Amino acid sequence: MNFDTRWTALRRLSRIHAPLCWQRWLTDRASLTQHLIQASEGHFRVEVVRQGWARPTRSEASALGISFRQLALIREVRLMGKEQTWVYARSVIPASTLTGKERQLNHVGSRSLGSVLFRDPTMKRGPLEISRLSLPEDQSVWARRSKFYLSGKPLLVCEVFLPALEQVNYRP
Numbered sequence: 001m002n003f004d005t006r007w008t009a010l011r012r013l014s015r016i017h018a019p020l021c022w023q024r025w026l027t028d029r030a031s032l033t034q035h036l037i038q039a040s041e042g043h044f045r046v047e048v049v050r051q052g053w054a055r056p057t058r059s060e061a062s063a064l065g066i067s068f069r070q071l072a073l074i075r076e077v078r079l080m081g082k083e084q085t086w087v088y089a090r091s092v093i094p095a096s097t098l099t100g101k102e103r104q105l106n107h108v109g110s111r112s113l114g115s116v117l118f119r120d121p122t123m124k125r126g127p128l129e130i131s132r133l134s135l136p137e138d139q140s141v142w143a144r145r146s147k148f149y150l151s152g153k154p155l156l157v158c159e160v161f162l163p164a165l166e167q168v169n170y171r172p
């Protein structure tokens with residue numbers, strides 16, 4: 001999945017004409033994990049695709065204010081509802097964020113990153129950006145990203161909403 005795409009600030013959502021069925025998913029600022037747990041009636045799990053040190057994309061590095069030459073902790077997961085992949089998520093955590101109590105972010109494992117972020121009293125969330133990612137066979141999907149700050153230190157979370165989620169009778 002190509003995450004080096006053009007992102008549009010949410011305030012310009014009208015310019016990207018996201019279909020109504022996706023707008024609530026794209027714009028809700030509460031924990032996506034909590035919504036997926038409800039939508040799946042508890043049949044929710046996180047499948048870690050990869051987690052390790054790698055270079056962020058130029059767009060991610062720019063969003064985080066770090067050099068794209070600097071390694072960051074990259075975590076990619078599938079968020080599974082009723083054994084279907086509903087969301088593909090990619091989080092980029094700079095080494096400078098993984099200090100102090102934030103070192104725990106490297107040990108989330110198959111728990112949801114959101115369960116750590118939304119429990120932290122220092123957590124702040126930055127503005128949402130929206131994009132349309134191209135997939136093979138002319139498919140495309142809607143995605144969003146935003147920065148989270150724990151103890152003032154940033155990480156970038158990108159969430160791609162996959163077609164199977166559209167069939168689910170639940171909206172945030």
Ligand SMILES: C=C(O[C@@H]1C=C(C(=O)O)C=C[C@H]1O)C(=O)O
Nearest residue numbers: 031032033077089111112113114
């Ligand atoms: C930020 C959240 O955490 C979710 C869980 C993720 C993970 O476990 O890697 C990544 C992105 C999110 O969709 C959330 O629940 O809102």
